[in-house]
Amino acid sequence: MDTMIETHGLTKEFHTGKKTVTAVKDLDLHIAQGEMVALLGPNGAGKSTTLRMLTTLLAPTAGSARVAGHDVVTDQRAVRRAIGYIGQGNSAAHTQRAVDELVVSGQSYGLPRAEARARAAELMESLGLTDQATQKVMTLSGGQRRRLDIAMGLIHAPGLLFLDEPSTGLDPQNRANLQEHILDLRRQHGATVVLTTHYLDEADALAERIVVVDNGRVVADDTPAALKANHAGDRIALTFDDPTDAARAAERAAAAHPTAQVAHTSRAVDIQVAGGSGIVASLLGDYAQAGVTPATVEVARPTLDDVFLSLTGRSLREGKAHTSPQSDSDTLEEVAA
Numbered sequence: 001m002d003t004m005i006e007t008h009g010l011t012k013e014f015h016t017g018k019k020t021v022t023a024v025k026d027l028d029l030h031i032a033q034g035e036m037v038a039l040l041g042p043n044g045a046g047k048s049t050t051l052r053m054l055t056t057l058l059a060p061t062a063g064s065a066r067v068a069g070h071d072v073v074t075d076q077r078a079v080r081r082a083i084g085y086i087g088q089g090n091s092a093a094h095t096q097r098a099v100d101e102l103v104v105s106g107q108s109y110g111l112p113r114a115e116a117r118a119r120a121a122e123l124m125e126s127l128g129l130t131d132q133a134t135q136k137v138m139t140l141s142g143g144q145r146r147r148l149d150i151a152m153g154l155i156h157a158p159g160l161l162f163l164d165e166p167s168t169g170l171d172p173q174n175r176a177n178l179q180e181h182i183l184d185l186r187r188q189h190g191a192t193v194v195l196t197t198h199y200l201d202e203a204d205a206l207a208e209r210i211v212v213v214d215n216g217r218v219v220a221d222d223t224p225a226a227l228k229a230n231h232a233g234d235r236i237a238l239t240f241d242d243p244t245d246a247a248r249a250a251e252r253a254a255a256a257h258p259t260a261q262v263a264h265t266s267r268a269v270d271i272q273v274a275g276g277s278g279i280v281a282s283l284l285g286d287y288a289q290a291g292v293t294p295a296t297v298e299v300a301r302p303t304l305d306d307v308f309l310s311l312t313g314r315s316l317r318e319g320k321a322h323t324s325p326q327s328d329s330d331t332l333e334e335v336a337a
């Protein structure tokens with residue numbers, strides 16, 4: 001498979017006053033044509049900064065990156081022509097009509113006006129925006145606006161699409177619609193897609209490969225299934241009416257499964273162990289023989305949050321509030337102008 005993105009030691013430092021923040025540290029990334037990859041990590045992990053370097057919006061402090069065969073520092077124009085970028089906001093002129101916004105965007109990528117109009121109509125149709133075509137951008141709902149962002153990123157049918165937090169600000173229904181659109185568009189155009197997210201379900205639903213980032217570094221890089229299999233076990237949750245039973249159940253589980261992580265409170269026992277679903281029957285058999293009686297038993301597959309916890313010792317959900325000081329209104333057009 002052809003290489004779409006390749007980075008070596010890609011690093012970005014920000015200097016604010018006397019403080020230096022290393023947002024991305026020594027990133028080595030290889031993404032092949034047609035891959036669908038999610039950069040997953042908490043707020044401040046360095047996901048947006050990575051995307052902004054790959055899309056030429058930010059110059060790296062060190063290291064190198066080639067995107068669609070072009071160097072992001074020495075060949076910015078070629079990179080920009082080859083990619084679509086959907087940032088965390090856009091700089092759409094709020095008083096423009098949605099369709100005009102799209103056509104102008106297409107023209108800025110070098111499409112002739114007639115082709116830009118045809119492509120805009122096609123995208124608005126496929127993204128459910130036809131009824132909003134002549135509405136001013138400022139009157140669109142958040143979800144419609146986000147879909148217009150997506151259309152703007154796709155107007156020139158890029159072979160490589162970057163999406164920074166594509167679902168942020170969308171309600172669950174629109175989030176599901178957007179995910180469908182991303183999958184559909186990829187199926188139709190066979191594009192390579194790189195997205196950032198801190199929504200675990202989104203990474204799980206969309207990505208074939210997840211690059212887990214924390215503090216500017218890659219801490220894991222694998223398929224969602226392999227990450228879960230290798231970095232977290234199934235979870236067996238038991239409750240008990242009798243606290244003595246809970247204590248004995250925890251003891252017996254730990255003795256029978258030394259690699260399991262066993263936690264217990266007075267009436268609940270939580271066991272995390274690889275292949276947990278396969279050992280439930282024997283565990284319950286052992287409890288029955290020992291006269292230990294659970295009130296309820298639940299078995300759950302590990303989530304990506306369990307993976308993140310096991311890799312970093314922290315939960316993704318503990319992510320600090322969004323504090324990135326960068327502008328949310330960058331677009332490629334803006335920087336290219």
Ligand SMILES: Nc1ncnc2c1ncn2[C@@H]1O[C@H](COP(=O)(O)OP(=O)(O)OP(=O)(O)O)[C@@H](O)[C@H]1O
Pocket residue numbers: 014015016021022023041042043044045046047048049050196198322323324325326
């Ligand atoms: N322009 C900037 N100046 C100074 N520090 C910055 C700048 N942009 C980002 N940072 C810092 O770099 C680190 C990484 O930020 P980045 O926005 O890449 O994280 P992220 O993983 O995309 O987070 P989020 O999920 O909140 O978007 C953070 O500590 C952030 O505060």
